[in-house]
Amino acid sequence: MTAPVFPLAAVVGADALKLALCLNAIDPRIGGVLIEGPRGMAKSTLARGLADLLGGGPFVTLPLGASEERIVGTLDLDAALGEGRARFAPGVLAAADGGVLYVDEVNLLPDHLVDLLLDVAASGVNRVERDGISHEHAARFLLVGTMNPEEGELRPQLLDRFGFALALDSRPAPRERAEILRRRLAFDNDPTAFVAQWEPAQATLRERCAQARACLADIPLDDAALEAITEACHQAGVDGLRADLVWLRAARAHAAWRGAAAIAGEDISAVADFALRHRRREPSSIIPPLQSDAPTSSPEQERGDQGAEGARGEADSGDWGALAPEPTASGPRRRLALPKKP
Numbered sequence: 001m002t003a004p005v006f007p008l009a010a011v012v013g014a015d016a017l018k019l020a021l022c023l024n025a026i027d028p029r030i031g032g033v034l035i036e037g038p039r040g041m042a043k044s045t046l047a048r049g050l051a052d053l054l055g056g057g058p059f060v061t062l063p064l065g066a067s068e069e070r071i072v073g074t075l076d077l078d079a080a081l082g083e084g085r086a087r088f089a090p091g092v093l094a095a096a097d098g099g100v101l102y103v104d105e106v107n108l109l110p111d112h113l114v115d116l117l118l119d120v121a122a123s124g125v126n127r128v129e130r131d132g133i134s135h136e137h138a139a140r141f142l143l144v145g146t147m148n149p150e151e152g153e154l155r156p157q158l159l160d161r162f163g164f165a166l167a168l169d170s171r172p173a174p175r176e177r178a179e180i181l182r183r184r185l186a187f188d189n190d191p192t193a194f195v196a197q198w199e200p201a202q203a204t205l206r207e208r209c210a211q212a213r214a215c216l217a218d219i220p221l222d223d224a225a226l227e228a229i230t231e232a233c234h235q236a237g238v239d240g241l242r243a244d245l246v247w248l249r250a251a252r253a254h255a256a257w258r259g260a261a262a263i264a265g266e267d268i269s270a271v272a273d274f275a276l277r278h279r280r281r282e283p284s285s286i287i288p289p290l291q292s293d294a295p296t297s298s299p300e301q302e303r304g305d306q307g308a309e310g311a312r313g314e315a316d317s318g319d320w321g322a323l324a325p326e327p328t329a330s331g332p333r334r335r336l337a338l339p340k341k342p
Helices: 015-026 043-053 068-072 077-083 111-123 174-189 191-218 223-236 242-258 265-270 272-276 299-303
Strands: 033-036 059-061 074-076 087-089 100-103 125-130 133-138 142-147 164-167
Touching (some): 015 043, 015 191, 043 059, 043 100, 043 142, 043 191, 100 111, 111 142, 223 242, 223 265, 223 272, 242 265, 265 272
Parallel strands (some): 033 142, 033 164, 100 142
16 A cells, blocks of 8 residues: 655645646656755655656655666576577666656766766666667656755756756745644644645646646747747856756746746746756846737636635735645635746
């Protein structure tokens, strides 16, 4: 029997990271997430919640000190020579197919293993070769890596291979800390009851991601969005073109997340720091306004699933808002507000 998993919808705070994970669930081609922060910040809890948004795919943690053979799998050469066929013993990458591969302290892995993980994550195929005999299998997973910068950095060329990079706030406010502890204690006391309590909220989040995935292909990668993003990447001084591509895909995923029919300026600005944080060379960059005649979503679409909370974007605080409804005595409360910029 599978042990209950702390629901992503029940995680307090970390709203930017929750949004980044949801966008990767909507479009895995964004390229995964690198999370910076100290221990004890619920990084693995957030990553486990991402697997549920992929339709309950597996969640696989890379074992500490894993060898290359343990990661990619091995070929039994004697069986291949004696039986005329390759006998493959699958590794971690095969186990992660269709789900999430979580790599804690990725900055402490040897560079060649990080490179291997990123290559397979990008291609979706793991190929093992030994003495002229090869075997390949599907390995489509979302890569979530964590690191504490105080323990060592990743080389820039490896950082660039992660689609998004975010840093967690290591000092949440007292009220937030208290609520984190309440929910953690409630989960530890009765995991099954806690998961059942939060299932309506988690189901809402899961369905929203599924709907966004379904309409993603209908949202055009239009020239106006492309020009705004490439201009901003140029001003930020980023090397190469991966930032442009990640940013464009992320903006489209954000438009799908909102239920819009086209990329708008708010989609571009909402994901800017996700794509640029680990790539920019200039201290800041100006995001040009999006000039487009393409239709955007109607006010009704913009409000989406706000319910009694009111129209989207009218909230006074400007924070990310909740990604899913919180359980209340009268049933789930819908609050899906997003800000105009991160």
